[in-house]
Amino acid sequence: MAAGTGARYQLASARLRPHPGWQCGLGARRATSPGSQRPPSSRVLAQALRNCLDPGNVFSAPPLTPVVKKLIITLFAAFVLELLLQNFAHFNVVKYLALDPVNPNLPLLLMQLLSYVVIEDPRAVGSLLIGLVFMWLIMSPFEAAFGRRHTLELIALGTLGGSLATVLVAQLLPIDSYRLYGSHTIAYAGMAAMTQVMGGGRRMLFFGVFPLTSRQLLVVLAGFSLLQYLATQDHLALASSLGAMLAGGGYVKYMARAPRPSVPKRPSTARFRVVRGGGGGGAGGSRSSDPDRDSDSDRPKWLN
Numbered sequence: 001m002a003a004g005t006g007a008r009y010q011l012a013s014a015r016l017r018p019h020p021g022w023q024c025g026l027g028a029r030r031a032t033s034p035g036s037q038r039p040p041s042s043r044v045l046a047q048a049l050r051n052c053l054d055p056g057n058v059f060s061a062p063p064l065t066p067v068v069k070k071l072i073i074t075l076f077a078a079f080v081l082e083l084l085l086q087n088f089a090h091f092n093v094v095k096y097l098a099l100d101p102v103n104p105n106l107p108l109l110l111m112q113l114l115s116y117v118v119i120e121d122p123r124a125v126g127s128l129l130i131g132l133v134f135m136w137l138i139m140s141p142f143e144a145a146f147g148r149r150h151t152l153e154l155i156a157l158g159t160l161g162g163s164l165a166t167v168l169v170a171q172l173l174p175i176d177s178y179r180l181y182g183s184h185t186i187a188y189a190g191m192a193a194m195t196q197v198m199g200g201g202r203r204m205l206f207f208g209v210f211p212l213t214s215r216q217l218l219v220v221l222a223g224f225s226l227l228q229y230l231a232t233q234d235h236l237a238l239a240s241s242l243g244a245m246l247a248g249g250g251y252v253k254y255m256a257r258a259p260r261p262s263v264p265k266r267p268s269t270a271r272f273r274v275v276r277g278g279g280g281g282g283a284g285g286s287r288s289s290d291p292d293r294d295s296d297s298d299r300p301k302w303l304n
Contacts, residue, residue: 064136065143067151072132075183078118079128086122094119099163099180101170101236113163114156119181131187138190142197150255157247158189165243166236178236188241189248191221196252221245 064072085091096108099116120128143151162185170178195218212220225241228234 061137062140062144065140065151067143067148067155068136068139071139071155071186072136075118075120075132076128079120082119083122094179094181097181099166100178101163101167101180102175102178104167109167113167114159116163116181117159117183117186121182131183135183135187135190138187138194142190142193145197146255154189154193154248154251155186157251158186158244161185161189161247162240162244165239165246169236169239173235175236180236180240185240185244188221188225188244189251191217192245192248193252195221196249196256 082093085093097112097115098119099112100108139151139155142154163180166180195215198213222242222245225238225245228241229238
């Protein structure tokens with residue numbers, strides 16, 4: 001633990017390298033004739049594309065890490081259970097698990113600050129599947145680099161960041177009725193965290209296809225949230241997205257902080273020590289004739 005969280009962050013962040021498959025396609029075409037104005041011959045281009053399609057170079061999804069795997073299974077199973085309860089048992093599970101920031105019920109609010117991520121729009125099956133795949137592409141590299149504990153903390157902070165921002169804005173703006181649900185806040189927190197991890201000069205694949213720098217990805221995330229707001233005028237959805245992004249980016253900044261200098265421990269010293277008294281006699285070990293004096297001299301002496 002001498003290196004501290006900041007040093008572990010630096011080591012784990014260095015392991016996130018751009019995938020060589022990003023050089024495929026047009027990049028491989030340009031690499032075949034550097035500095036030449038003429039297009040490469042078909043034979044040279046075919047060889048470059050064969051090299052590009054080598055299993056070690058083509059794009060491959062990151063391995064599904066344990067925490068992300070359990071998260072995806074839990075969210076999908078919760079969605080199926082939600083459909084069964086609403087359509088067949090006629091139980092309104094949204095009323096109890098989705099976040100109500102406008103008219104909060106304190107006992108339910110404490111649970112809904114976290115439980116809203118397991119509720120999804122029953123009609124948005126495609127959006128759910130895309131969100132789960134995107135969560136896999138973003139969160140699995142984070143867990144592979146930083147481990148289980150930091151991934152769980154990032155998920156929890158992203159969830160709380162989105163819900164607390166929604167509750168705050170709902171109390172400030174005149175909104176009649178609203179329910180916040182969906183796992184989009186976890187995805188936004190993961191994306192914002194990865195923008196801080198990758199740094200300014202490195203690139204990552206957006207949706208596994210588009211190479212973007214960290215700043216470009218951050219602008220895309222903020223722009224996408226703003227575009228949704230312009231289309232729906234949903235103040236609370238914008239607040240939840242921005243709150244989750246701030247939580248994810250802030251958590252990585254906290255992880256990257258410099259380690260605290262170790263303070264040497266002072267040796268513990270006893271407050272008292274015991275001096276064993278001997279007999280009160282003089283030379284030759286003769287004892288006193290006074291029995292009270294002898295008993296006092298034999299008692300231990302407690303000194304500060």
